[in-house]
Amino acid sequence: KAGVTQTPRYLIKTRGQQVTLSCSPISGHRSVSWYQQTPGQGLQFLFEYFSETQRNKGNFPGRFSGRQFSNSRSEMNVSTLELGDSALYLCASSLYPGDRDLPTGELFFGEGSRLTVL
Amino acid sequence: DAKTTQPPSMDCAEGRAANLPCNHSTISGNEYVYWYRQIHSQGPQYIIHGLKNNETNEMASLIITEDRKSSTLILPHATLRDTAVYYCIVRLDSNYQLIWGAGTKLIIKP
Numbered sequence: 001k002a003g004v005t006q007t008p009r010y011l012i013k014t015r016g017q018q019v020t021l022s023c024s025p026i027s028g029h030r031s032v033s034w035y036q037q038t039p040g041q042g043l044q045f046l047f048e049y050f051s052e053t054q055r056n057k058g059n060f061p062g063r064f065s066g067r068q069f070s071n072s073r074s075e076m077n078v079s080t081l082e083l084g085d086s087a088l089y090l091c092a093s094s095l096y097p098g099d100r101d102l103p104t105g106e107l108f109f110g111e112g113s114r115l116t117v118l
Numbered sequence: 119d120a121k122t123t124q125p126p127s128m129d130c131a132e133g134r135a136a137n138l139p140c141n142h143s144t145i146s147g148n149e150y151v152y153w154y155r156q157i158h159s160q161g162p163q164y165i166i167h168g169l170k171n172n173e174t175n176e177m178a179s180l181i182i183t184e185d186r187k188s189s190t191l192i193l194p195h196a197t198l199r200d201t202a203v204y205y206c207i208v209r210l211d212s213n214y215q216l217i218w219g220a221g222t223k224l225i226i227k228p
Contacts, residue, residue, distance in 0.1 A: 111161050
């Protein structure tokens with residue numbers, strides 16, 4: 001079956017602009033998480049969505065937002081871009097989100113959207 | 119802040135077992151240990167996870183010490199395609215987030 005699809009794969013923006021990234025999870029997966037990966041900070045959690053509801057949010061400013069649609073597809077938006085937002089943005093899907101009695105199953109990652117802010 | 123410490127890099131000969139250590143001395147009782155790897159230019163790939171007991175699957179084995187302060191990922195017969203960055207990760211009990219460390223760059227040599 002098809003894997004996690006992220007679009008666009010590469011994009012270049014300038015400071016102050018905004019950007020929207022899209023993620024289509026594996027069919028049947030209802031949980032979608034977003035991560036930012038940079039050489040300096042590594043992989044950092046942005047947020048997690050399940051059934052159109054944000055379940056968890058990482059320590060990022062309000063410029064970073066996301067949403068999930070009824071078909072489980074997800075988008076994330078970054079407004080007022082800064083140079084430091086240049087990164088690889090990774091989306092991951094799973095059958096279900098983690099909770100105390102049901103540890104997070106295998107996360108399936110897409111290949112990412114590489115954002116360059118000039 | 120990362121809850122895991124890993125060596126930045128390791129080498130292993132092709133065909134030999136690769137043993138990747140991870141220190142997680144501040145792990146609490148209900149926090150799981152996960153391993154993922156990331157091959158260049160790809161998204162991370164799940165390998166294995168565990169809580170207290172040792173675990174094995176078709177990719178690897180995970181050995182967790184009795185005090186749970188450290189673990190070792192074992193790739194039994196490393197191949198060149200196993201060259202990647204390997205991440206040891208703790209899943210927080212408070213909000214179930216995965217906290218990623220800096221990872222170990224494993225290079226398999228012919």
